[in-house]
Amino acid sequence: MNIAIIGCGYVGYAIARYWQQNSSFIVTATTTTQSRVPALQSVAQKVVVVSGNDSEALQSVLQNQDVVLLSIGAKSANVYEETYLHTATNLVSVLRQIPSVRHLIYTGSYAVYGDRNGAWVSEETPVTPANSNGEILKGTEDVLLSAESENLRVCILRLGGIYGSDRELVKIFGRAAGTTRPGDGEDVTNWIHLDDIVGAIEFVRQHNLQGIYNLVDDAHLKSRELLDTLFAKHNLPSVQWDSSQTSNRPYNAKVSNQKIKDAGYQLIHPQMIF
Numbered sequence: 001m002n003i004a005i006i007g008c009g010y011v012g013y014a015i016a017r018y019w020q021q022n023s024s025f026i027v028t029a030t031t032t033t034q035s036r037v038p039a040l041q042s043v044a045q046k047v048v049v050v051s052g053n054d055s056e057a058l059q060s061v062l063q064n065q066d067v068v069l070l071s072i073g074a075k076s077a078n079v080y081e082e083t084y085l086h087t088a089t090n091l092v093s094v095l096r097q098i099p100s101v102r103h104l105i106y107t108g109s110y111a112v113y114g115d116r117n118g119a120w121v122s123e124e125t126p127v128t129p130a131n132s133n134g135e136i137l138k139g140t141e142d143v144l145l146s147a148e149s150e151n152l153r154v155c156i157l158r159l160g161g162i163y164g165s166d167r168e169l170v171k172i173f174g175r176a177a178g179t180t181r182p183g184d185g186e187d188v189t190n191w192i193h194l195d196d197i198v199g200a201i202e203f204v205r206q207h208n209l210q211g212i213y214n215l216v217d218d219a220h221l222k223s224r225e226l227l228d229t230l231f232a233k234h235n236l237p238s239v240q241w242d243s244s245q246t247s248n249r250p251y252n253a254k255v256s257n258q259k260i261k262d263a264g265y266q267l268i269h270p271q272m273i274f
Contacts, residue, residue: 002100003205004028004065006052006091007072008040010167011107011197015069016043018198030061052087058094062101067205070106070144080133084140092147103153104144105204107197110158110190110214112138116253118188123158123212123259130250141212153210157200160216160255164194169274170234173227178237183247185224185239190216190255193269203265213260218270220254223247226272233274 003019005012008029019025020043029044031037032051040047050057052072062068070091074083088106095101113121114130129135141156148154163169192215200215221229227239257267 001025001067002028002065003067003069004030004061005044005069005071006030006058006061006087007032007070008036008044008047009071009073010162011194012069012071013040013043014164014194015071015198015201016040018202020044028061028065052083053090055090055094058090059097062094062098065098065101067103067105068095068101069201070104074133077133080136085136085143088140088143092143095147095152099151101152103155103205103208104147105155105201106141106144106157107201108141108156108158109137110160110216110253110255111251112141112158113251113253113255115250118186118252118254120256121253122256123214134250148210153208155204155209156212157197157204157215158212158255159197160190160192160214162194162197163191163273164197167194169226169230169272170236173230174234174236176227176239177231178239180240180242181223181247182242182245183223183249184243185222185227185241187223187247187249187252188254189219189221189223189226190251190253191219191221191272192216193273195268199268200260200265203260203263207263209263213263214255214257215260216255216257217267217272218257219272221272223249230274 027044028046029040030050074080112127114128
């Protein structure tokens with residue numbers, strides 16, 4: 001099987017390494033950064049430096065591929081549209097000319113749900129992005145789903161916050177220790193470990209799943225609980241909360257993972273690792 005990974009950052013590298021170690025797939029990895037090529041050559045048979053807006057280069061990469069994983073990340077907020085929407089639009093136009101690709105898998109974000117005041121959301125819940133970047137992520141999903149046909153299955157994984165090896169929670173939040181944060185810390189968080197992102201991508205590929213699936217763990221910790229637990233474990237000073245200020249987190253929803261579990265996926269890390 002030939003698999004192309006468009007955008008081989010933290011997640012793309014991990015799944016490429018998994019496929020290299022556990023399968024006989026031929027993996028092509030793309031990156032926009034020349035300096036990443038040597039690292040990617042250790043996990044993929046072919047590495048190509050390509051920008052998401054270069055249709056010709058994308059077409060060359062996708063020739064004779066069976067599966068495409070789109071796993072891109074914006075380097076900053078002001079390049080969201082270029083990174084996500086433009087790449088998706090380009091990719092879909094190229095895929096229409098390449099009948100060998102039968103499965104497109106995209107790692108998106110639960111950010112599309114917006115702020116639900118901590119209420120449960122599922123894949124059936126209409127999305128209400130909280131800001132322009134959320135709108136761009138929603139538009140990206142719509143573009144990718146429009147590529148679905150008898151020939152091509154499209155699967156979108158709406159990921160929670162990503163953590164894992166080299167991106168541990170204490171690395172993500174360590175600088176917040178001993179600080180005062182706005183809000184009361186009662187907002188709900190949704191996280192997913194890198195191991196489960198890799199596991200779920202392979203599960204989706206294996207079972208040829210299509211449609212939208214949330215990918216978060218079972219913890220659904222509130223911000224206060226998450227940070228208290230984390231800092232206590234690492235002997236760091238706790239966070240204080242200032243409820244006179246409005247929380248600056250635009251996402252407050254309890255994301256259901258029931259659909260992907262009903263499909264048969266079993267979480268490797270159902271609870272958070274501190």
